Amino acid sequence: MAEIGPNPRLRVSPYYEATVKDGVTALSPYNKMLMPVTYGDPDAEHDRLMNAASRWDVAVQR
Numbered sequence: 001m002a003e004i005g006p007n008p009r010l011r012v013s014p015y016y017e018a019t020v021k022d023g024v025t026a027l028s029p030y031n032k033m034l035m036p037v038t039y040g041d042p043d044a045e046h047d048r049l050m051n052a053a054s055r056w057d058v059a060v061q062r
Contacts, residue, residue: 010034013059022055033060 004027006012011033013019025040036057039045048054 004029004034006034013057015057015059019057030060031062033062035060 019036024036026038027034028037
């Protein structure tokens with residue numbers, strides 16, 4: 001499977017390093033930037049969204 005990462009055509013947000021540190025497992029190109037799309041475990045993501053706090057990197061919506 002091909003991996004998408006920072007390159008001259010896709011910018012990263014100011015929060016990219018924190019996103020990688022938090023364990024992002026998939027990035028998607030959007031608006032000429034890399035957008036995090038999953039952190040690997042959908043059930044854990046849903047639990048954080050419903051019962052705790054969830055941070056979203058929305059820099060791609062500039």
